[in-house]
Structure formats: C-alpha cells, structure tokens
Amino acid sequence: MNPFQEKIAAACAKKEALFDESLGRYALRSMFAGAFLTMSTAVGVIGADVISTGIPALARYTFAFIFAFGLAYVLFFNGELATSNMMYLTAGAYQKNITWKKAITILVYCTVFNFVGATILAWLFNQSFSYQNLSDTSFLVNAVQTKLAKTDWQNFTEGITANIFVNVAIMAYILIKEESAKLPIVISAIFMFVFLVNEHLVANFASFMLAAFSHIEGIKGLNILNVLRQWIVVFFGNWIGGGVIIGIAYAWLNKTKTKHID
Structure with a gap:
C-alpha cells in the first residue's frame, strides 16, 4: 500500500479498536x-471584539487566525473530530478497511x-x-445571525468547501514528513475556510451554543428548528466535501498499479 492507503487503514483500525474497546473513552476523545474547537472559538470571538474597537477591519482576520489553533489542538492531542472522520471512515470503507455500517x-x-x-x-x-460583558453587537452575535440566515443551498455548498479545507489540513498533518511544516499548513487551511465564513458542523456547535448560553436576547434565527435545519x-x-471529494477521490487516485501516487 502507498502512504495514503496505509494512513487511512491504520486510522480506521485504531478508531474501530478504540470504539469497540470502550464507548466511554471514545466519547471522551x-x-x-468539540471542546478544543469551542476553546478557540470562544477566544477568537473576544479577540475580534477587542481588536474591532481600534481596527474594525482586522476583526475577521483575528477570529480566523485564533480559531485555526483549535484544529491543531485536535490533531496534536488525538481528539476524535466528526469532520475529519468523514474523510478517514469514508475512504476506509471505500478501501474495505472498515464496513460502511x-x-x-x-x-x-x-x-x-x-x-x-x-x-x-x-x-x-x-x-x-x-462573556458576562458580551454585547449584542459582538462578533459572535453577528456571526451566528449571519450563519442562521443562510439558505439551505448556501449551507450545503459552504459545508462542502469548508470540509475540503479541513481535510487538506488533515492530509498535510498525516502525509507531510517534516514536522515543522505541519502546523503552518494546518493553520493556513483552517484560516481560509473560517475567513470565508464557510460552514463547519463542529465549529457551528461551538458558536451556536456560546450564543445560546449567553445573556444576549433576541438573536435572530437562534431557535431549535432553525439550528437543527442548519x-x-x-x-x-x-460529508460530501471531506468524505467524497477528498476521501474517496484520493483513495481512488491511489488505487493504481503505476509508481505514481498522490
């Protein structure tokens, strides 16, 4: 097997073993x-609010940069993230390393x-x-209202592109051999999708729940049905972005008898 196939097979074997051995431990991972991404979201929001008091144009850059470290925490500390598992498990099922079920x-x-x-x-x-001093003009409130006002088509297509970026970061982490190169590429890919305000499920868990628990009332669109729809x-x-466009595509590219691999 080539490096991509080996990494996918090993990841699926590890995830299945962890899951079968202890549901409690897998749940905690x-x-x-989810907690790591919430940490970076929470700090990024406050960072954006602070910098916007002096240089409003930098607020979005600040949030995107700080948020990106959340995925780095997930990777370096072995968290189990749904959006990266979409690539691992879908590619693994395609390669028959794990059953679809x-x-x-x-x-x-x-x-x-x-x-x-x-x-x-x-x-x-x-x-x-x-957060006790959060205002209704906070970066968090504006971001959540923007996300919840999007159409289903916008959410779907932006969900695709967001997880392409995320899994480019994941592939960089697992395939690049030079350790010092991993973090910059991970940060760059995550920064890009966040800056575009693309839609990432677990990041939305973080931002929506931060808003839901806040003392801010009347956040537009923040109701159970609309949140679940989103x-x-x-x-x-x-899943299309990470599982099909990255996972299955690269598994198919590497299903070859030639010496060229991706």
Missing part, C-alpha cells in the same frame, strides 16, 4: 475535539459527543467575565 455508526457517535463537548465548554465560558444540511455538505 470526541468530547475533547461501522463507519456510519462511529461517525454518528463521534458527532453526538463533539456536540456534548462543545456544549459543556460553551456553558463554562459563559460563566466568565468576558446543522443537518451542513453535516451532509461536510
């Missing part, structure tokens, strides 16, 4: 992933506990000084 089961379980981890951290952050559409968009 998934909760950590098991891949879907693990992905759904991971997604649920990403949400649990994000929810717990969102509640904790809302007990802090910074999350469901983005889930499938993310």
